[in-house]
Amino acid sequence: MQNFETILLAYDGSEEGRVALRRSLPLLNTGQVAVHLMAVVALNGAVATAEGFYTESMYECERARVEKILAEGVDMLASRGIHAQSYVRAGEPAHQISRLATELGADLVVVGHQRRGLLARWWQGSIGASLLDRLDCSLLVAQEPPVDE
Numbered sequence: 001m002q003n004f005e006t007i008l009l010a011y012d013g014s015e016e017g018r019v020a021l022r023r024s025l026p027l028l029n030t031g032q033v034a035v036h037l038m039a040v041v042a043l044n045g046a047v048a049t050a051e052g053f054y055t056e057s058m059y060e061c062e063r064a065r066v067e068k069i070l071a072e073g074v075d076m077l078a079s080r081g082i083h084a085q086s087y088v089r090a091g092e093p094a095h096q097i098s099r100l101a102t103e104l105g106a107d108l109v110v111v112g113h114q115r116r117g118l119l120a121r122w123w124q125g126s127i128g129a130s131l132l133d134r135l136d137c138s139l140l141v142a143q144e145p146p147v148d149e
Contacts, residue, residue, distance in 0.1 A: 004107040004138075006034045009084075010097050013039075013069030016112030020142035021073060024110045028082045035077065036104055038087040039070040040096045063088065094130035106137050113143040 004027060011017045028035050041063050070086050077084045089096040101109050109131065131139050 004033060006104055006106045007108045008036045008038060008101050008104060008106040010111045011037050011039055011073040019144050020110050020112035023142040035082055035084040037073050037084040038100055039066045040093040041066050041090040042093055043091055094134060098131060098134035101135055101137060108138045108140060109135055110140045110142060113141045
C-alpha cells in the first residue's frame with residue numbers, strides 16, 4: 001500500500017462525509033501524514049433565490065453553517081489525536097477541491113459517496129467523477145460496506 005504524506009478530506013457534514021472521515025482514519029493515524037479538511041460553500045441553487053441572484057447575507061449565513069460543520073470534523077479528528085488544518089472555499093465543489101489539492105500537493109483526496117438515482121446524477125453531476133478528470137493525485141471515494149440482511 002502506498003504511503004500518503006498529504007491527505008485532503010472533503011467534508012460537508014453529511015452522513016456520507018462522516019463515513020469518509022471514519023473510513024480514512026487508518027490512513028490518518030500514522031502520525032506522519034499532513035491532514036487537511038476542507039468544506040465548500042457551494043454557490044448554486046441551494047443557496048440562491050428563485051430569481052437567480054445570491055446576496056451577501058445569504059452567503060454569510062451559508063458560510064457560517066459550513067464553518068460550523070468543518071469545526072465539528074476538525075474536533076472529531078482531534079479527539080482521535082489527529083491534527084487537521086481546515087479550509088473553507090466558495091464555488092463549485094469539484095473545482096475547489098481539485099484546486100486546493102494542487103495547492104497543497106496532496107497525494108490523496110478523500111470524498112464520501114452519495115447514492116443517487118440516474119436522473120439526480122445527470123442533473124446535479126457527480127463530484128467524484130468530476131474529480132477524476134481534475135486531480136493529479138489518488139482519489140478515495142469512501143462509503144459504508146453493504147449491510148447483510
